[in-house]
Amino acid sequence: MAHAVNVQRLSTTMLKTLREDPADAETASHKLLVRAGYVRRAAAGIWTWLPIGKKVLENVARIVREEMDAIGAQEVLLPALLPREPYEVSGRWDEYGDLLFRIKDRKGADYLLGPTHEEIFTLTVKDQCTSYKDLPVMLYQIQTKYRDEARPRSGVLRGREFLMKDSYSFDTTDEGLAESYRLHREAYQRIFQRLGLDYRIVSAVSGAMGGSASEEFLAPAAAGEDTFVDCPNCDYAANTEAVTVAVSPVEGAEHGPLEELDTPDTPTIETLADYLGVPASATLKNLLVKIDGEITAVGVPGDREVDLGKLGEHLAPAVVELVTAEDFEGRPELVRGYVGPQGLAGKSLRYIADPRIAPGTAWVTGANKPDTHARNVVCGRDFEVDDYLDVVVVQPGDPCPRCGTGIELDRAIEIGHIFQLGRKYADAFQLDVLGQNGKPARVTMGSYGVGVSRAVAALAEQTHDESGLCWPREVAPADVHIVAAGKALQTELALDIAEKLGTAGVRVMVDDRAGVSPGVKFTDAELIGVPTILVVGRGAKDGVVELKDRRTGEREELPIDEAISRLTATATA
Amino acid sequence: MAHAVNVQRLSTTMLKTLREDPADAETASHKLLVRAGYVRRAAAGIWTWLPIGKKVLENVARIVREEMDAIGAQEVLLPALLPREPYEVSGRWDEYGDLLFRIKDRKGADYLLGPTHEEIFTLTVKDQCTSYKDLPVMLYQIQTKYRDEARPRSGVLRGREFLMKDSYSFDTTDEGLAESYRLHREAYQRIFQRLGLDYRIVSAVSGAMGGSASEEFLAPAAAGEDTFVDCPNCDYAANTEAVTVAVSPVEGAEHGPLEELDTPDTPTIETLADYLGVPASATLKNLLVKIDGEITAVGVPGDREVDLGKLGEHLAPAVVELVTAEDFEGRPELVRGYVGPQGLAGKSLRYIADPRIAPGTAWVTGANKPDTHARNVVCGRDFEVDDYLDVVVVQPGDPCPRCGTGIELDRAIEIGHIFQLGRKYADAFQLDVLGQNGKPARVTMGSYGVGVSRAVAALAEQTHDESGLCWPREVAPADVHIVAAGKALQTELALDIAEKLGTAGVRVMVDDRAGVSPGVKFTDAELIGVPTILVVGRGAKDGVVELKDRRTGEREELPIDEAISRLTATATA
Known part of the structure; x- marks a missing residue:
């Protein structure tokens, strides 16, 4: 029997569901994508996309492609196997460490499997564009990427081989970069909306990518590996490392005089x-660190932890290290476990403090003597702060920087990331074009990524229920x-309806498997998660079928022709 | 200015043509694809597909995908990074030698970059299919493949990273395999016809793939690396290794008696x-070889060369080696340079001969004495042949095995290959399903490949002319x-026409670059090779444009509306 191109018969589809x-498997997406026959593990963090999985992956890729085309980005395809040299120039051959798959060819030359392509795109534009007239340019590819994750897990959520859309913008001016960034930001909003993903855009620190501004697109999900700050009152959302608190001086508070206390055996908060x-x-807890070798105290409230990553980001490119026992030698004023800023801060010691240690606040802290603390130690009266930096680990209930409401901490999956790279790579590869003034102009870049295979997992995480997957229609x-x-009778009728729908442009999956009970078919349909289920059952002899909405569970019996016309209207809408 | 999705403006396209x-570059496709801005070299045998190149590559992939879907093959996506173990089981981890890119992960585990995927598809079906009811299954993917070629060259014709469609069929019976093979063969015919490729289907020896029957799809082109036999009279075409000649005994010929001749200093033919x-x-030339260690003579006419590859294929799995000086020790009857089959063949020496050494033919050959030959040495009278094997290198003018006409030898590019693998991989991985009789049935497989990126180069080779590329419309x-x-005025009008055509579903490239002379634009249009060129020039003010057929060079002036309606009709036809 010939059949319409939109009709997929399960009797001839390679599909094996698992009970x-x-x-x-620990996460819902991992369990369900495997059980419903979308993917199978080929090796640790390396996955096979089975027939129905490939369709979903392709649907996501198509949406991404359409929205990238719509902002004028040009699709290209760069190699995944890349020569070492450009990654030496950028420094990432070493920086990536074990995350990079390295490979030697038959002549012993070094190659890598691309984890992201800034270097090669920079070289491509250096080869192709010579004048400011050739810019701006936005290029993208949908391509297999490789990262040798230490603990690949969660199925396709964090694989070692994965599909990604990466794009790169090239401009001559900062305003141009801002515009390319805005175009990408808006395209990403449309992409994730079309995908049916619940997502937040959060400010991010850019990490190893370098550059000046970046935002992450996060899909809240319990299985996510990222924690982010979410305000239940306003629309503020941020990477935990990006949350900042302002310094709010306390005026007019009355504090007693500084008083030393005998506190034996109390070296911890x-x-x-x-x-x-x-x-x-x-x-008031005072952590001693070395900043470029110089001992510095970092003061934070005793109930907070210092986020060393955040501290490092603030102070980069300075190097931050923890102090060791040797560092105390020749510094008798530093009494381990009993350090206080009074008498030290601003004098023998640089003092960095959390904004909560605001002028006018009073604290219990070390008295710089063994077994001794001091109370009523008032900021601005008894000690000075050299620099305020927000370096504490954020906690639920911390005030929202926008509206002051107590924030929440949620888990999320990073599904997109946009960076204003600036001139980091252009400098490394001397990417200049002839400027409008006739002189060479250094190019400024952005880089932008969407995890295509990861988006499939994120959707599965967000939309599944206890019976299985629940895909948004377009995916x-x-x-x-x-x-x-x-x-x-039912099988013939089902195939007949499938033909009619397929011919009308509706994408149909029809379970015409012989020797499979209706119960198993219903269970599989729920598991597979197509948005509408049409049951050809007992009513078929009277020309009646049942339509079921997979997500809501709503059912309705109606005549076959009406079912067909309704589905045709929905799918082509 | 907003523009239709089918309109590509060169003013905003990253496209740099070269003079x-x-x-x-040695081959036309390499030169022209680079010069016209379709591809750029990223490393030896590793290529970047630039914006217009990506479109062509995608067009080829789309045609392949449509025809694979049409025969009921199911698209999947397997990883390119593959674990070593399955390739150990099949023996190909070693067999592939230097052609395989091998890689270690952070834990020291061995992986490879897939050159072809028989092993992993076999394992996938072993996981997914359990009963004869689950078969037949045909699976395909369009995926990046890797082979570490010793001499990557000719641009994308022979790269180390390339795009391939590979498919695999799984059947329980030989008849089923034959049917899957036939479906692929016909799909490939449609693919190459739609691509506009001139091609031949030739019988092939299957080489390292193993298996019983295979054919190659060859695109004749001077730049091709394959030589094939082409009959100018009938439709016979074959791989040079597959041409065979029949033994035609000569009856009733009168030959004088065998006569020995003193022939000093004549060790060569x-x-x-x-x-x-x-x-x-x-x-009659007699080559001595060792077959599994046993010295054997191979007799061929003195004007022919022995094809050792062909000999090896005929005798596999026996190992064929050339003899060395030591092999003559203890065999005084073997006189180097003067070996003849008379008195040896069938006695102390196995004698394999070319079919041209037919019974009743007479030859001049060695007399098994130094400086001595013999004439009137008659096959069947003076010596016997143990085995006839066609092992000579085929030559132009050799008779066509089908019609007897003198054949020609031509160069070609291998664009497709279909194999009946049989049970080689199913045996290696014990791929059984429950048979109709309730007992395990071993699966039989086919494997089928189309070089997608290579097809782009093959098309460039076959269709270019001295001005540049000349693409078939669908590609x-x-x-x-x-x-x-x-x-x-001309630019505005050109953009207006582009919008109208784009909206009507015609794919348009419009050269609206400012500051580029008409001459350069014409040269670039010829180089890029879009099938129809529409020139908005002097006649524009009178509402007249020129249409030019890129291939034939035919030009025609006509009113704008007529040009638009004609192009709309052609493109949507």
Whole structure:
């Protein structure tokens, strides 16, 4: 029997659903994508996309492609196997460490499998563009990427081989870069909206990519590896490392005089707070670090932890290290476990403090003598702060920087990332074009990524229910899943309806498998997660079928012709 | 200005054409694809597909995908980074030698970059299919493949990273395999016809792939690396290794008695033929080889060369080696340079001969004594042949095995290959399904490949002319290339026509570049090779444009509306 190109018959589809979760699966997307026959593991972090999985992956890629084309980005395809030299020039051959798959060819030359392509795109534009008239240019590719993750897990959520859309913008001016960045930001909003993903845009620190401004697109999900700050009141959302608190001086507060206390055996905040019967938040903890070799104290409230990553980001390119026992030699004023800023800060020691240590606030802190603390140590009266930096680990209930409401911390999957790289790579590769003034102009770049295979997993995480997957229509492997629940009559009718729908442009999956019970077919349909299920069952002999909405579970019996015309209208809308 | 999705403006396209051939380019496709801005070299045998190149590559992939879908093959996507173990099981981890890119992950585990995927597809089907009811299955992917070629060259014709469509069929019966093979063969015929490629289907020896039957799809082109046999009279075409000649005994011929001749200093056929004044074709040359260690003589006419590859294929799995000086020790009857089959063949020596050494033919050959030959040495009278094997290198003028006409030898590019693998991989991986009789049935496989990126180069080779590329419409980066040859009026009109055509579904490239002369635009249009060129020039003010057929060079002036309606009709036809 010939059949319409939009019709997928399960009797001839390689599809094996599983009743049990794979033993190594922890996340819902991993379990369900495997159980429903979308993907299979080929090796650790390396996946095979089976027929219905390939359709979903392709649907995501198509949406991404359409939106990139719509902003005038040009599609190209660069190699995945890349020579070492450009990555030496950028420094990333070493920086990437074990994350990079390195390879030697038959002549012993070094290659790598591209984790991201800034270097090669920079060289491509250096080869292709010579004048400011050739810019701006935005280039993208949808390509297989490689990262040798230490612990590949969560199925296709974090693989070692994965599909990514990466794009790069090239401008001569900062305003041009800002515009390319804005175009990408808006395209990403459209992409994730079309994909049906719930997402937040958060400010991000750019990490190893370098550059000046960047935002992450996060899809909230319990299985996510990122934690982000979410305000339940306003629309503020941010990477935990990007949350900042302002310094709010306390004026007019009355504080008693500084008083030293005998506090034996209280070298930790916990023992101290217990001993004195005060909350940890009333104490001032002073962490000693070396910044470019110079000992510096970092003061934070006793109930907070210092985020060393955040501290490093603030102080880059200076190098931040923890102090060791040797660093105390020749510094008798530094008493381990009993350091306080009074008498030290601003004098023998640079003092960096959290904005919560605001002028006018009073603290219990070390007295710079063994077994001794001091209370009523007032900022601005008893010590000075050299630099305020927000370096504490953010906590639920911290005030939202926008509206002051207590924030929440949620887990999310990073599905997109946009960077204003600036001239980092252009400098490394001397990417200049002839400027409008006749002189060479250094190019400024942006780089932008969407995890295509990861978006499939993120969707599975966000949209599944206890019965299985629940795809948004534009991503689903089909618009309608027809279940032939009965004998020859039902199967014939199901195929007939499938033909009619397929011919009308509706993407149909039809379960015409012989020897499979209606119960198994229903279970599989729920598991596979096509948005509409059409059941051809007992009513078929009277010309009646059932339509079921996979997400809501709503059911309706209606005449076949009406079902067909309704589905045709929905799918082509 | 907003523009239709089918319109590509060259003013905003990253496209840099070159007037000079790249220094390292030898073939037309390499030169022209680089010069016209379709591809750029990223490393040896590793290529970047630039914007218009990506379009052509995608057009080829789309045609391949449509035809694979049409025969019911299911698209999947397997990883390119593959674990070593399955390739150990099949033996190809070693067999591939230096051709394989091998890689270690951070834990020291061995991986490879897939050159072809028989092993992993076999394992996929072993996982997914359990019963004869699950078969037949045909699976395909369009995926990046890797082979570390010793001498990557000819641009994208023979790269180390390349795009390939590979498919695999799984059947329980030989008849099923034959049917899957037939479906692929017909799909390939449609693919290459739609691509506009001139091609031949030739019988092939299957080489390292193993298996029983295979055919190659060859695109005749001077730049091709394959030589094939072409009959100018009938439709016979074959791989040179597959041409065979029948044994045609000569009956009733009168031959004088065998006569020994004193032939000093004539150890080669050339010196012997000169000395005796006979053509080389009248002499019988005897090559000594070892077959699994046993010395064997191979007799061929003196004007022919033995094809050791062909000999090896015939005798596989026996190992064929050339003899060395040591092999003559203890065999005084073997006189180097003067070996003849008389008195040896069938006695102390196995004798394999070319079919041309037919019973009843007489030869000049060695007399098994130093400086001595014999003439009137008659096959069947003076010596016997143990085995006839066609092992000579085929020559132009050899008779066509089908019609007897003198054949020609031509160069070609291998663009497709279909194999009946049989049970080689199923045996290696014990791929069984439950058979109809309730017992395990071993699966039989086919594997089928189309070089997608290579097909682009093959098309460039076959269709270019002295001015540049000449794409068939379905593959071209656009249907029409509009040249705005003039000032603002012409550019505005060109863009207006582009919009109208684009909206009507015609794929348009419009050269609206400012500051580029009409001459350069015409030269670029010829180089880029879109099938129809529409020139908006002087006649524009009178509403007249020129249409030019890129291939034939035919030009026609006509009113704008007529040009638009004609192009709309052609492109949507």
